[in-house]
Amino acid sequence: MDLSDTPEQAEFRARARAWLERNKPTDIADRGFALAIDDATVRRLKDWQRKLYDAGYLGISWPVEYGGQGKTIVESAIFNEEVARVRAPAPLNELGLSMGAPTILEHGTEEQKRRYIRKILTCEEIWCQGFSEPQSGSDLAALQTRAVLDGDHFIVNGQKVWTSIGHLADWCMLLVRTDPSAPKHRGISYLLVDMHSPGVTVQPLRQMTGEAEFNQMFFEEVRVPRENLLGPLNGGWGVALTTLMNERATLSLALVMRFQNVFQDLAALARKGLADGSCKLDRRLVRQTLAQFYIDVESMKYLAYRNFSRLQRGGTPGPEGSISKLLWSELNQRMNEFALALQGPHAALNEDSPYIVDDGRWQYGLMRSRGNTIEEGTSEVQRGIIAERLLGLPKGY
Numbered sequence: 389m390d391l392s393d394t395p396e397q398a399e400f401r402a403r404a405r406a407w408l409e410r411n412k413p414t415d416i417a418d419r420g421f422a423l424a425i426d427d428a429t430v431r432r433l434k435d436w437q438r439k440l441y442d443a444g445y446l447g448i449s450w451p452v453e454y455g456g457q458g459k460t461i462v463e464s465a466i467f468n469e470e471v472a473r474v475r476a477p478a479p480l481n482e483l484g485l486s487m488g489a490p491t492i493l494e495h496g497t498e499e500q501k502r503r504y505i506r507k508i509l510t511c512e513e514i515w516c517q518g519f520s521e522p523q524s525g526s527d528l529a530a531l532q533t534r535a536v537l538d539g540d541h542f543i544v545n546g547q548k549v550w551t552s553i554g555h556l557a558d559w560c561m562l563l564v565r566t567d568p569s570a571p572k573h574r575g576i577s578y579l580l581v582d583m584h585s586p587g588v589t590v591q592p593l594r595q596m597t598g599e600a601e602f603n604q605m606f607f608e609e610v611r612v613p614r615e616n617l618l619g620p621l622n623g624g625w626g627v628a629l630t631t632l633m634n635e636r637a638t639l640s641l642a643l644v645m646r647f648q649n650v651f652q653d654l655a656a657l658a659r660k661g662l663a664d665g666s667c668k669l670d671r672r673l674v675r676q677t678l679a680q681f682y683i684d685v686e687s688m689k690y691l692a693y694r695n696f697s698r699l700q701r702g703g704t705p706g707p708e709g710s711i712s713k714l715l716w717s718e719l720n721q722r723m724n725e726f727a728l729a730l731q732g733p734h735a736a737l738n739e740d741s742p743y744i745v746d747d748g749r750w751q752y753g754l755m756r757s758r759g760n761t762i763e764e765g766t767s768e769v770q771r772g773i774i775a776e777r778l779l780g781l782p783k784g785y
């Protein structure tokens with residue numbers, strides 16, 4: 389695979405970079421990978437997404453008739469890479485952009501594509517993912533939220549949990565059980581649910597970072613029009629797999645770029661700490677650890693290239709995304725842990741202290757990164773997928 393830009397791609401990259409440098413918001417804290425959730429930041433991120441859309445930099449590879457730009461996934465990847473390079477924030481409606489819209493584009497009716505895609509792009513409608521339940525996370529197909537057809541509506545009852553940005557969302561990708569008598573994977577349907585419907589309650593859950601980024605959601609006699617069914621009745625499992633594969637596949641070249649930035653910051657922290665004597669770690673240990681992080685980030689890069697070239701040849705995201713997910717989530721935890729080790733006693737400070745290092749970004753990063761190996765499928769589940777679906781090993785369970 390030739391990894392260099394063609395002259396047209398290089399020109400697109402240069403234009404995109406210059407636009408991003410001119411337009412990126414400078415007043416939103418760079419917190420690595422987490423979504424910011426305070427009201428002011430949400431407003432700023434909404435404006436930022438709208439600006440990206442108006443400039444033609446969202447939905448780059450999606451069909452023009454639904455609001456996209458009709459280019460290829462190469463331009464889309466180039467742009468995402470540049471966003472990460474200049475450390476601009478990701479758009480607020482990330483779940484809609486990376487999962488909701490690709491799933492609707494693949495399984496939706498013409499009407500559904502026209503109804504939803506553009507508003508995902510403009511951030512007029514924010515989306516959340518209502519998959520996990522208290523008794524079904526890794527074993528997602530065990531979900532119990534019920535939907536019963538009553539004329540031209542489904543009546544939904546049940547509970548979802550860990551719903552990221554559910555408190556901000558206008559729409560939900562909701563998995564429901566529509567045939568309790570069928571084997572568990574065959575009785576599930578995929579509904580597009582208006583979060584403002586009567587009977588939907590959202591309760592924020594506070595995380596160890598102190599923020600409430602995710603929620604539990606209750607559905608009581610919620611009426612969902614039949615036309616909001618995405619894909620076939622009782623065929624929702626296949627539709628959900630599209631969402632999950634896209635969730636993992638989006639962690640590609642842009643993510644690598646973000647890790648390269650984090651690596652540079654970590655190296656700068658180490659250099660400073662060793663120079664001013666605040667870092668008490670053995671110099672050789674610091675060098676060895678940083679070298680290993682560098683190798684890990686490079687490995688991520690080549691994995692991303694491999695996955696991307698598969699997509700470029702017309703494939704859909706597959707189980708290979710599990711390798712990247714496993715690698716980045718565990719690497720993020722190790723890098724943040726090491727950043728605190730470099731800080732010595734300063735590691736124990738909180739954001740209120742005048743002596744806090746880098747505005748507390750590493751402390752925050754470490755706490756938030758604990759969730760990385762759980763969200764989007766735990767590390768154990770990713771290893772199971774790699775073992776069974778990529779290596780062809782026998783089933784463990």
Ligand SMILES: Cc1cc2nc3c(=O)[nH]c(=O)nc-3n(C[C@H](O)[C@H](O)[C@H](O)COP(=O)(O)OP(=O)(O)OC[C@H]3O[C@@H](n4cnc5c(N)ncnc54)[C@H](O)[C@@H]3O)c2cc1C
Nearest residue numbers: 517518519520525526550551552759762763764765766768
């Ligand atoms: C920050 C964050 C954001 C999230 N956002 C969303 C969201 O927006 N929408 C949504 O629907 N969900 C979301 N989730 C939920 C997430 O998908 C689930 O937490 C995850 O799938 C694990 O499910 P669980 O919590 O029920 O744990 P369980 O499935 O109960 O797992 C418990 C433990 O058992 C292990 N285990 C389970 N099954 C196996 C197996 N087959 N082999 C080996 N080990 C196994 C797990 O690895 C884990 O260590 C989010 C979670 C987090 C942490």
